[in-house]
Amino acid sequence: MCVVDVVYSGFVYHENIKGWIKPFKLVTTWDKAAERCYSAGAIMASPIDKPMLSAMKSIILDQRDQSQYFFIGMNSKFAPEQFVSQEGIKLEDLPETAMITRLESLHGRCLSMNLTNIRVEPCSHRLAYMCYKRKQHLEENREPNECGTYDDEYKLNETTGSCYKYHMELKTWDEANIICAREGAYLAIINDEEEAKLHTAKIVDKQYDLYVGLRDLELDNNWMSIHGQPVEQLYNSWWQGAKRVVPPRHCGYLDTYTGQLDDSDCSSKLSFVCEKNPAVVRFPPRQTNMPQVEFAQETFTPSTTYALSQSLGLHVPGELL
Structure with missing residues (x-):
């Protein structure tokens, strides 16, 4: 026991x-x-x-x-x-x-x-x-914020129902993906034009583009979100020169000047935006007032x-x- x-x-x-x-x-x-x-x-x-x-x-x-x-x-x-x-x-x-x-x-x-x-x-x-x-x-005696996290840089958007955090430091796509994961989030998935406008409006200095959760994973020009959705089911407005570069580039970003998607060499360093579902408290604090129960492991x-x-x-x- x-x-x-x-x-x-x-x-x-x-x-x-x-x-x-x-x-x-x-x-x-x-x-x-x-x-x-x-x-x-x-x-x-x-x-x-x-x-x-x-x-x-x-x-x-x-x-x-x-x-x-x-x-x-x-x-x-x-x-x-x-x-x-x-x-x-x-x-x-x-x-x-x-x-x-x-x-x-x-x-x-x-x-x-x-x-x-x-x-x-x-x-x-x-x-x-x-x-x-x-x-x-452990040092904080408080509840998670409205985004289900203790990171107050995540802000809830009432229109989309998601929380976002904008990272202005420059990272490769893989590095950005890892950072979002460490924060209990993921690289943002843009569903429609309104969401694209939401993100471009947040970036005042248009020299900063944003990596998003879009990638040509199989290197065959079939773009998918990091949740496996074909880009055709999401926001699918691309800059006219996108997906035509030789050699091809396989990581997606949002051009904050045009508001359109574009492709990048995945090793290029850009700013990025993480998205989090506020309904999911990824790492809830331990509740110390819960009763203790005895049971046999097996x-x-x-x-x-x-x-x-x-x-x-x-x-x-x-x-x-």
């Missing part, structure tokens, strides 16, 4: 990582796993440091099949040849690089791990996974999770169990 703080149904608090982890045994694709973690106000767990690696290994040890692989939050979907966690940590910065087997990007753009190895996995494979909520801002099943959530007065969507 063990005593833990129960904050969200199925999430168990680990003091060594200052956060909560929940393993999901129902296998699914990487994208679906990321979506389910996000809907729970979490991210997919990755072994970004030694305490996190230890916590994830302890969960794997609790499984009946200890050779089982779990998806981790690292992928190279939007930065080819560069695997990055959802917190923005690069693969080469992991604490146990000896676990990393030969990584052939042709084999897939997602990663998985078991007790001994980290390997490349096609994102379409169906594996178990873990979701992680991080305890944040009997913590979806049914006991549901019963426990009911006794605590917590509403848990069925798909999260």
Whole structure:
């Protein structure tokens, strides 16, 4: 038996990582796993440091099949040849690089791990996974702001319903993508002309263009948002010379003078805008007034999770169990 703080149904608090982890045994694709973690106000767990690696290994040890692989939050979907966690940590910065087997990007753009190895996995494979909520801002005794974050540079726009933060420092597209991820956000997706005007109006000095969440990922002139939407379903007004440069350029930005999209060499450094869904509190602070509950680790099943959530007065969507 063990005593833990129960904050969200199925999430168990680990003091060594200052956060909560929940393993999901129902296998699914990487994208679906990321979506389910996000809907729970979490991210997919990755072994970004030694305490996190230890916590994830302890969960794997609790499984009946200890050779089982779990998806981790690292992928190279939007930065080819560069695997990055959802917190923005690069693969080469992991604490146990000896676990990393030969990584052939042709084999897939997602990663998985078991007790001994980290390997490349096609994102379409169906594996178990873990979701992680991080305890944040221990020094602050306050609630997240209206954008669901403690970063007050994110401002809510009532028209779009999203929050935005404008970074005027110059970064490559990959660097900008990582910074947004570290802030619990993503490079902004422009849905229509009104949103394009919103962003151009924020930038007074028109020499600063903005990287956005648009990329020609397959290098075949088929542009997609970082959420996988074809650009034809989004704002699709391009500068007349765009997509015609030789050699081609594969990262998208908003020209703040014309208000149109343009393409850039991904290594070029531009300003950028991050977008965040205010309804999702990515890393909620730990609630210290929640009751403590005793349970046996091996009997913590979806049914006991549901019963426990009911006794605590917590509403848990069925798909999260």
